[in-house]
């Protein structure tokens with residue numbers, strides 16, 4: 001997208017969305033804030049997340065002079081209270097930061113890590129010699145719990161780029177946890193969806209199923225244990241989590257899950273020791289970078305597959321002029337590009353500390369140009385398609401391709417994303433998770449937070465050829481895709497989404513909608529979604545099937561409605577983004593409907 005076009009689209013966005021309809025901004029983070037708007041426009045800083053209390057926490061920090069990093073940690077900590085089934089200190093994530101002063105994009109990989117004693121057959125039931133049933137049996141286990149990275153991520157981000165300390169940025173979340181927040185339909189439904197798993201553990205059921213039922217919509221929900229844990233961390237810092245009593249309690253919970261005697265879930269024990277917690281380290285690494293229509297798009301490098309897979313897809317799509325096509329034709333290209341990129345993701349991407357990942361090749365324009373040869377503008381390829389040849393490529397069309405690999409997809413739809421921009425133009429794009437909605441279902445007794453089941457992102461069955469095989473000390477491959485876009489070296493967009501392996505396609509489709517298909521950021525997020533992850537059928541939201549189903553079937557695509565045992569909702573993703581136009585005007589944009597709608601706020605709403 002050239003500069004003037006962005007400006008034109010931004011103006012169109014302003015008109016379409018109605019300036020002045022900006023979100024109500026609380027003077028301070030109201031822990032019982034329930035008012036939410038999916039779009040807010042203005043200046044002075046902006047936050048987009050799934051939740052009004054969390055966005056308000058970030059805005060409060062920005063208003064009091066904090067920068068985007070301070071505000072992002074405050075927002076994330078608040079999400080640990082109000083979105084406890086998606087994120088929290090029992091999980092991990094990827095933090096991406098654009099520094100307005102240096103113009104540099106940096107990342108922190110705070111992914112959960114397999115403990116040192118993790119065996120290759122951790123997910124095989126010794127009673128049967130076969131893998132545990134994935135859900136609820138395997139996800140509800142100590143074996144699935146990875147060493148959490150979230151708190152270490154917050155501390156590193158604040159140390160590197162923040163202006164406030166952990167104590168200050170945890171304050172709004174402590175208020176929310178102790179004063180309580182108003183339960184909404186999504187919270188109640190997610191609790192009920194997890195009833196059987198939560199009932200398996202005394203602490204979890206006591207907190208989330210008081211009297212045997214999920215908290216009622218409209219009631220006030222408090223989490224005093226979590227408030228106390230946050231206070232401890234505010235006082236003593238992350239060492240209180242990674243060392244000492246709490247570390248031992250985490251290890252004890254994982255290795256001897258505190259399950260109720262009457263549950264019929266097996267809850268296999270896990271392997272985390274206090275030493276694993278003491279040894280946990282975040283990884284700072286360069287982002288992936290591709291150029292797309294003149295914009296610079298930065299993504300998360302492995303252990304996430306987000307940056308390489310979005311980057312490769314964009315490089316493939318760059319070969320085609322999507323903006324001149326009819327929408328179904330452009331969507332056909334989008335779906336085919338992701339199938340090709342997922343084939344390469346499956347074959348090549350894992351934790352680079354264990355696997356030689358060809359990150360540079362996967363994100364190179366030449367490789368993308370060669371992969372684009374396999375995209376027939378008129379016809380959908382038979383899936384799964386084969387991976388490319390990362391050793392020999394020259395941008396020209398190869399004579400033959402290798403053998404396709406069947407894609408296994410066991411990632412879930414929990415997780416949350418937040419985007420923040422401050423008054424100086426610093427940007428944060430941060431995706432964090434505990435994996436399954438409700439994580440492992442296990443709480444550390446008396447501490448008020450759930451432990452993740454992130455290790456189920458590894459392949460269940462060990463195969464030495466598989467880049468995502470289980471290994472001790474390794475990070476499972478992720479799809480989380482915090483993304484930052486620059487225009488002429490200046491901030492343009494911070495964006496990301498939850499949604500397991502559909503995260504990648506959700507972020508990509510939103511970028512294509514925004515950059516190629518003439519939508520403003522609000523429309524780009526609201527538009528119906530489809531996800532092709534190199535499988536026989538395209539998973540699509542019902543509205544997408546209604547709008548484009550027959551046109552895409554004419555290309556040879558098979559569409560199936562979203563929603564299966566892993567993704568019961570018929571919706572895909574939940575984007576949170578902040579866009580900066582070429583005059584510095586901010587548009588925070590969240591979901592209008594999905595997951596009950598998100599919350600966009602700015603410090604100074606436009607008049």
Ligand code: GLU
Nearest residue numbers: 412413414415479499500
């Ligand atoms: N565990 C997934 C990943 O790291 C994210 C889970 C989700 O979004 O539901 O890619």
